[in-house]
Amino acid sequence: MLPRLDSLLAFLPELVLLLGALALFDISLGTGRARAARRAALLTALLTLAAGGVALGREAALFHGAYRVDAFSQWLKLVIGLGYLVVVLAGGRLADIREEVRSEYHLFLTLSVCGWAMLVSCVELITLVVALELASFPLYLMVALRREREGQRSQMEAAVKYLMFGIAANGIMVFGIGYLFGVTGTTSLPAMLQRLPPVAQSPLAVAGLLMTFGGLYYKLAVFPFHFWTPDVYQGAANETATLIASLPKIGAVAVLTRLVALATPQNPAIAVMLALLAGASMCYGNLLALVQSDLKRLLGFSGIAHAGYVLMGFVALDPAGSAAALYAIVAYVFMVLAVFTVVCTLSPDGANVAVEDLAGLHRRAPLLALTLLVGIFGLAGMPPFAGFTAKFALLKAAFARGHLALVIVAVVNTAIALYYYLNVVRTAYFGGDTGLPAVALDGPTRLLCVALVAGVIGLGVVPGPFLEFMAASLVHVRLPP
Secondary structure (H helix, E strand, C coil), X not given: CHHHHHHHHHCHHHHHHHHHHHHHXXXXXXXXXXXXXXXXXXXHHHHXXXXXXXXXXXXXXXXXXXXXXXXXXXXXXXXXXXXXXXHHHHHCCCCCECXXXXXXXXXXXXXXXXXXXXXXXXXXXXXXXXXXXXXHHHHHHHHHCEXXXXXXXXXXXXXXXXXXXXXXXHHHHHHHHHHHHHHHCCCEHHHHHHHCHHHCCCHHHHHHHHHHHHHHHHHHCCCCCCXXXXXXHXXXXXXHHHHHCCXXXXXXXXXXXXXXXXXXXXXXXXXXXXXXHHHHHHHHHHHHHCCCCEHHHHHHHHHHHHHHHHHHHHHCCCHHHHHXXXXXXXXXXXXXXXHHHHHHHXXXXXXXXXXXHHCCHHHHCHHHHHHHHHHHHHHHCCCCCHHHHHHHHHHHHHHHCCCHHHHHHHHHHHHHHHHHHHHHHHHHHHCXXXXXXXXXXXXHHHHHHHHHHHHHHHHHHCCHHHHHHHHHHHHHHHCCC
């Protein structure tokens, strides 16, 4: 009994999310249950965090090793659970979601989070695709649930773009998986790790890896798989954009970590491809962000640039670079959640927030202004915030493998990004008096802002334990079959 109980506890976060989704499905069958659905989602998020704490340190395997719980996946599930809680709290009462579908919105949200939590434990490519679809399809529906405004139906355009590009990216990924299966005779990542090196230089193996990466590039918003990003951020409800900007990035980087382990530092084609995409993403995202006035659209282009920074860690094709990439994406999630919390709170009716709408924020809501400042300074890579430490770790990993040109491109882009990031802070702190009333914050929002500020600063000031823990967990990525 004890081994069975231990295995059950290892899968506790997924079980909690599945039970929460079932409860929300039951709630969504009735009408006028939006408040009950929000409470159920909030309870599910809290229980998921608790379950993640209980499961931490436990290991188990399911489906003949296709689904594996280990230190690498367990700490990522904790981060995903925390992000789920932040999204539910920041969303409030979903003012911009049509009232008759708010229960379904929470159901789709929970199903998507469940998919991302499962994705990080998948060590078999077919299982991985199934988890990716479970995580993705609810997001496509959530974008379309935004209520219509006078003369505005951008949510429908955004949903169609997100869906069509997503299907195309997934198709490319499945095609690549077929190539990898053809050259290795297996879809198991641990077994593939053993069989791929002898044929890693073959055109089929390189093409298979490149195409398999494609589906993950889409979730991470890497150039040229980025086209959906600014339009979806702008067209989706603030709450939906908060989710899309955060949790999918963690899932994509987790799977990329496993797939990059299939390549070796002696495989120049993969390293060159990653370097080119990293540089292109940084340049495209930062240059287009310079001319944006809508804050969510600006964050969309910023996300494209940050995807390039994260890829810089994978260019090294070694555990140190992967650890830096994981640290960078966790730091990015905390920082972008901080900024989106401000967006959701500042717009009680759910309308998009322009940069000029931040004018006088330090007088109207000092805590919101501080949260915005910490999030923006972190994204800009300024010390002592997490963004600075993340970029330093990424630059160090790339430079150690001789990618000097990419390091120079990253430094130049960091300087370019300072302009639009500091413009946001300047507007919030030095903008003219707009005469707008003070922004009232409830208790949960205050606690959320304080926690996010503490998280961004804490990750930046004391990164050592976190980086060491992640580096140690990467041992599980290269376990033999």
